[in-house]
Amino acid sequence: MASAPRSESPSAVPPLTPARPVIWPPRVHKTLSNGLEVVLVESHTIPKFTGELFFRSGNAVTAAKAPGLADMTATVARTGTQKRTSREIEEDLRRMGSDLSSGAGADTSVISFAGLVDFSNDLLGLVSELAQQASFPADEFERERRQLIEGLRIERTTPGFLASERLRRVLFGAHPYGTISPTEEQVTGYRIEQLKEYYQHYYRPGNALLVMVGDFAPQTMMAQIEKIFGSWASGAVEPAPDPALPEVQGRRVYLVHLPDSVQTQIVIGNRAITRKHPDWLRLTLANSIYGGAFNSRLVMNIREQKGYTYSPRSGAHPLRQHGYFSIGAAVRNDVVAATLTEIFYEIDRMRSTPVGEEELDDARNYLTGIFSLGLATQDGLAGQLATSTLEKLPDDYLETYRERVLKLTSADVLDAAQKYFDSAHAQIVIVGDRAQIESQAALFGAPEVYDAQGNRI
């Protein structure tokens, strides 16, 4: 036993030993003749594989006509094909030891799958069928529609959902990013022809990216994929619309009244940037110091010192065309104003005072370390791969990520905080029982009050 250094005394923190190199495993990247982009990485941790078939269009492209239609299309696409009934699909998945889900966000639609490698050919065959030959049975559609409506009603009683919904509306207005969920009326208005049209138009290889990680030989797997997906007919897809964003001026307060709440959900946000923006890593690091990690300033302050909340966090959220920064905390009703005060104190400290070397160093280590954790599992690798390829980031994005983080300085953090932690124009959303919190909210600006259905009251 040689390599472990002996710590000097039981009370001294053992030093870090020399780090093993962090190597992103090689990947095979190819665009098939029909335009389907494929990225494969081998990982032999378990005899399985995991994959995602993305389409670079989501709810944003249907927002003007039918909000949420891309998500509904993805949901119903897994309920029947020209060859299989819904029940056959589910039983075939079980026979292959596989899981599959489908859905859509603002920018992408996706079929996600994982299974035993012994059945990779069969599972890819099914995925290909769902992507090309979905049959959209009318009865499956009606069932899913009703389930979605019931789900929406429950969402409207969920503080976290109501807070996110209001924040996105305030930050993005009539832009597709301003709506995170359709209304019941909109869902009632979906017609099955709209789903089929969406599917025919956007589920195309030229609009698609297939990412797979697992216990396979990439070259062999690539050949298998070409055989299964090669005959898929191409088709051109237009980019999502990007209408003008509303002007967000001044610090504004929005209160969503949820009667009988025994806690208040606070969310504060600003518009920020996409992952492609040159400031992205600076913002990521600033966020990690502010409220993105357990040992961040916000968590230390309002959880560990003051006990206002259980899981306060901040995050930088990249969408394809824009991004936003947000801070969230669910707090007891009598400390809403006190929490807002601390949130803004910590924001303004980030904006006005450079971060010291030790704190900077800790945060850089944190970001590079959690990146390494992602390399240890098939899901972790697939997640990083999807991040870098979906938005067409530079080829060496993953290989150079850690060194780019390690080069960031205190000035970079200050710069990002000043640009993106925009406290003077921060939008404040609080969700709770109006009678208990309105006077506290009013200390930060006259609140616009809404009910849980989104109506101004």
Next chain:
Amino acid sequence: MTQLNIPIESTTLPNGLRVVISPDRTAPVATVGVYYNIGFRIEPRGRSGFAHLFEHMMFQGSANAGKMVHIKLINSSGGVLNGSTHYDVTNYYESVPSNALERVLWLEADRMRALKVDDENLRNQRDVVKEEVRVNVLNQPYGGFPWLDLPPIAYRNWSNAHNFYGDFDDLDAATLDDVQKFFKTYYAPSNAVLLILGDVDTDESIQLAERHFASIPSGPQPSPADIDEPPQLGERRGVVEEKFGTLPGVAIGYQSPRRLTPDWHAAAMLDQALHGGRAGRVYRRLVLEQQIAVDAEGGIHYPVGDLFDYNGPTLMVTRILHKPEYSVDQTIAAYDQIIDEMKEKGITAGELEPIKVKFRSNYFSMLEGGHGASIPRYGLMHLLACFSLFDNDPNLVNTILGGFMEVTPEAVQSVAHKLLTHHNRSIAIRQPAKKGAA
């Protein structure tokens, strides 16, 4: 393919601490866990929620690492950490770049040796825990349904039946003295197992474990708690008001077999036949075909645990949210048809074989992740810990699949007859609060 070859080395230090090492050098990261053989089931009476509150206190400071030092040292080493309280175990775990291994072991040893906390820490974490309960239970639709609803209906022994998250009065009553007493009683090395997984060398890991943990004084074994339940003689029902959600909920729980028994293996297959996702009979019938429910799922020791991490009475649970146009009785009647059919006709080999394939596949995923992608090998760690503490055999990780793969259709039908009876079950109903015109 049911006999796995995951490398496992285990040893016991003179103070009774069990140590289990499982190296895998794929990526330069290590996962470390310390599991204590104490969960919320046997926390002291009058102190509901205390095991969980205590778990929070373990992050508040130890002899050489004061408040926040644990969190700061792990995050600044590039790692993440957390803890969680279960029915029968409490765990503390870290995933870090492997060059921080010794630092992690030092921290875990420091808090196993001596907890150093004060009243201010206790007040602080009591407040934090109350907000945790509010955000997860009291201020959420279907919060605690059914994991907090079923135990008081299903059980008669306080240990199994009480509010595991804690009544606020009980949390308020907890003292620093309670904290130190609990620590002395349940947090001795002989009541724990240390797990070291990932990019580590086995011999070096054992030496590091010895270096940091061997000098922690051993303590007396806690006396075994009485968690036995009197036999259940009839169906039990209870109603809980749903303050926020719009749909009625029904949860049905059947007393489940003890772990590692033949019935347990068969019940696991029965559970998959009923609750195995969209192909499972319950979801298929209630949601997809009859469309009485909008959601239906379940499992053994569901939803806050799984087949492997209980060591006392537990339930096989089905959780249903149904449409308001169906009554609770209609919903239960439709559910009972599924159950009666299983008992009368059993299951064919054609249904059981795919269930085994899926079970094996799920098991592999659990080993690798089991906790999202954020804690590599969390599931392997969790299994090794439970097999060590409950069954004294971490190698079960490699052999346990065999028993499931051997289950016959007859065994599934037989265990269905044994378990799925009215007198063996409890039902919790979540009734949406009557509100005025919305």
